Amino acid sequence: MPVPRFVHLNANLVPESDAKLHVSDLGLRRAYSVFEFLRVDDGVPVFFEDHFERFIRSCAVLELTPPDDLELRVLDLLRVNHASYSGVSIYLTGGYSPDNFTPTEPNLIIIETPREPYPTDLFTLGTKVITHQHTRELAHAKTTDYLTAVRLSSAIKAASATEVIFTTSTHALEGARAALGVVLPSGAIVSPLDHVLESVTMRRALRLATTFAAVERRAVTLEEFHTAPELFLTSATRGVMPITQVDERLVGDGTVGGVVTRLMRDLDAHTKDYIRSHARLGALS
Secondary structure (H helix, E strand, C coil), X not given: XXXXXXXXXXXXXXXXXXXXXXXXXXXXXXXXXXXXXXXXXXXXXXXXXXXXXXXHHXXXXXXXXXXXXXXXXXXXXXXXXXXXXXXXXXXXXXXXCCCCCCCCCCCEEEEEEECCCCCCHHHHCCEEEEEXXXXXXXXXXCECCCHHHHHCXXXXXXXXXXXXXXXXXXXXXXXXXCEXXXXXXXXXXXECCCCCCCCHHHHHHHHHHCXXXXXXXXXXXXXXXXXXXXXXXXXXXXXXXXXXXXXXXECCCCCCCHHHHHHHHXXXXXXXXXXHHCHHHHHHC
């Protein structure tokens, strides 16, 4: 018989088939829920402290109180599921609401799911993205508001793309599930900071980039976005992924450039160092 998988529901480890919430939960009724995602490599939740910090900030925006022992609950779930190479999704909802509107005691759900790596050619040849004019509500908080992203999923697939970049009429912002990096003709790296979600991976990548390039966190104009010789995405599962096509336009000469290539290499080495130095977490899980 297959080994049952577990989720963490509030303070309990529960078999997936038995994990249930009441229909009055505000995460379901009003999409009122904080969300966080992190990758797991060799049993180690990668950059956990950064993700936990962002989770706490997002909870504060929605005025929800997370548990103090979140790390222990994540490690407990990884242990019982014998997780090695996977992803962890954390949700804190508005709880069971008697009037279907007012938040109450939050519900915490932690789900661990095995993951598959992205195809290698997305890193060697680059990926395609499409664009869409949209600004997320409460963009600085990571929530379950993926309405526009999910609605556009069929358009992304139809275009043989892997992501949609949200824009305004004048500026490029972020991907639906990734941060945006722009390499200017000068070689400087720019990434938007306002009206976007602060990316754990982008913050780490840009810190590494300061050793070989000028780095700026500021608004990125559409002109800069459309004329950049190199573009890239960052996310927990992608790391750094080069963009070589936007809609029907090639980025630069359509190949992966030297700045992004170095950034991919440096972040990969940094991530491996992190996993080695946090091996105790993998042992605990």
